Amino acid sequence: MLLDGLNEAQKGAVEQTEGAMLIIAGAGSGKTRTLTYKIAYLIEKGVSPFNILALTFTNKAAQEMKERITNLVGPSAMQIWMGTFHSVFSKVIRIEAQRLGYLSNFTIYDTNDSKNLLKAIIKDFSLDDKIYNKSFVQNRISAAKNNLISPVAYKQNVQLMQEDESCGKKYLSDIYIEYNLRLRRAMAMDFDDLLFNMNVLLRDNPDLLLKYQEKFQYVLVDEYQDTNYSQYYIIKKLSARFKNICVVGDDSQSIYAFRGANIQNILNFQRDYKDAKVFKLEQNYRSTQNIVNAANSLIEKNVGKIKKNVWTSNVQGDKITYQELSSDKEEASYISGQILKRISYQGVKHSDFAILYRTNQQSRAIEESLRFQNIPYRIFSGLSFYDRKEIKDLLAYFRLVVNNYDDEAFIRVINFPARGIGETSIGKLRIFASENNISLFASAQRAKEMSSDLRCANKIEDFVTMIKTFSLNLQQEDAFTLGSQILAGSHIIKFWKEDEDPGSDNKIENIEELMNALQAFVDSEEDAILDELTGEEISLKNKTLDVFLQQVSLMSETDRQEEGNEDTVSLMTIHAAKGLEFPYVFVAGMEENLFPSVLSLGSRDDLEEERRLLYVAMTRAEKELFLTCAQARYRNGQMNFNDPSRFIDEIDSQYLNGAIAKQDSIKPYKQEETFKPKPHLTKLNSSLPNPIGGTPVKDLGSFALGMRVFHDKFGSGVIKELEGKGDDTKALVVFDNAGEKKLVLRFAKLKKQE
């Protein structure tokens, strides 16, 4: 019988098929399993896979779930629409593009493209790019889009306009307007547009609303705690007709507020859907009692959350190890030492270990140590394959061929490899383009009629002709064939072969890897879900370059990873570790200002998110968990000193080994309650005074040569030299017991003695 392997709570959640329901799934409680069986159960009950929509957090998760369901109910499972919000709805938008005034070969701009575009606009508006920092502007626009605030609505919103004005950015709304205009001119959408425009489609086209409501009779959403308002609204509308909406999540694992996720979506679900049934999965099958209890004791410190009692009947296990080390280097070698010890004496595999950290830059020291010890490792995320220059260049050629209006792609390749079209000429094209409100490519096509003479008009014409020739073949050739022609026509390989730099061989290998991916895409089986739509839809099943590009733009680094058969240690950020589990887990960098991040200290909501992040990290571990802290760490080229993370104190010490009671270090975190209220748009107030580096600058001028000072770690000593001034003052201190140290006063927290 299908449901025999499930516990009572899981079974209940599976058997409730109709109506609205919320499944609160604690860490390690078999959530994926439950969801898998639930979908299989629906199909077995006679629901057509065509009528099921399942939204997951990564494409990889979707793929794995599909495979499992296929194992349970057979190949019809391949017909389920399953994937991330972005990938599923980008397909819908592709199909219905005309309703939005787009063609289906529109480009998806990634964050980088967005920022470049914003930079150009800020420059064109003659605004100060320090005040109008492109990352800030991008965040603000993204937040607006995620809250379904259009440029016009933004301008009419008194509160938003006042916020902008009060921080000296009154033209932000104008930038937003221009940004959207230029996106449209480039026939491009950014990530947020995919969701925003899906909402527009459903709002403005009653026939389409009905069509997709009829199609998606059963809507299931995984990781519901990490959905934003735009996503919330899409599924609300889609499920309004049949009212079969099942959301699964854990409010304690909500870690994407920075990206617009709204934890209220899950907290308010019952208010929103009055008849909603609630199921709680509370038994943890993953971790030892010590790990579960320790994680519980931490997350208890959060105020806003749904009551639940996560427990386990697993063995008690070892206590969690907390280890302070003197530096990031020591921390790294401690970790590799612990790994080596377990591998040589206990026959544990490399792949049983994960090293998790808050920020990507922490991987460096750890990598060095692992390499030194010959421990095989694999780093997830970091500089993604698709972020590499050589890959982006070639993809830009592809993009321009697929969509001639794609201005960001045009800028990237018009003179790469160098073909004698310089800044001056490109500037003239830009002006012509904005005067006539056309794309750069269209301007290039009309180079001859431009008033100012273009000395390189012939070269531009050659380039245009080349791209156009490829474009003509877009629907005739498969992605690999056309891609190879473009690669040859671009002379990119020739460029890297002639390049002296030793890194260029690797670049060529990467390009070859991309070509392999193209070949694999062409050879792959047709995606059955694309076959299913009938009527006026364009064909999505061709293995052409445009389809490849759309797939690739929404692929994350974790989606890309092959099923790793290699036996390696995994290194990744905690965010990337969401949903994974490992027998042995190290969480590195348990320090104030790093974890919790210095940027989170300004609000309780942000701090609670950091706490949930640690909760996620801890609950990845099955058998053994290590938390490490480095007293000194290189950051931004400078040595940095931080206290151990406040979170260490928050974990009940009975589950912890190695915690050192701090005698006299003062921890001023009791001020939690004094945080200022947040405006309703997440992150929209992050422009408020927030000094880079975070630590308030104290009176650094009060130290003098020969003065006796005290340092928390190094003890007493005498200042031998002082150099630099202001923020950068450094002191050479001769410590009584710790030798000479050069300290940055801003970080070192030196105290005067006597």
Place this chain on the structure above:
DNA sequence: AGGTACTTATAGAGT
């Protein structure tokens, strides 16, 4: 126009 040398911004998680 293209390349090199110096300057300066940026260092939070990622679809």
Place this chain on the structure above:
DNA sequence: ATAAGTACCT
């Protein structure tokens, strides 16, 4: 520490 931007030279 590093990437990206600018100034200047060939």
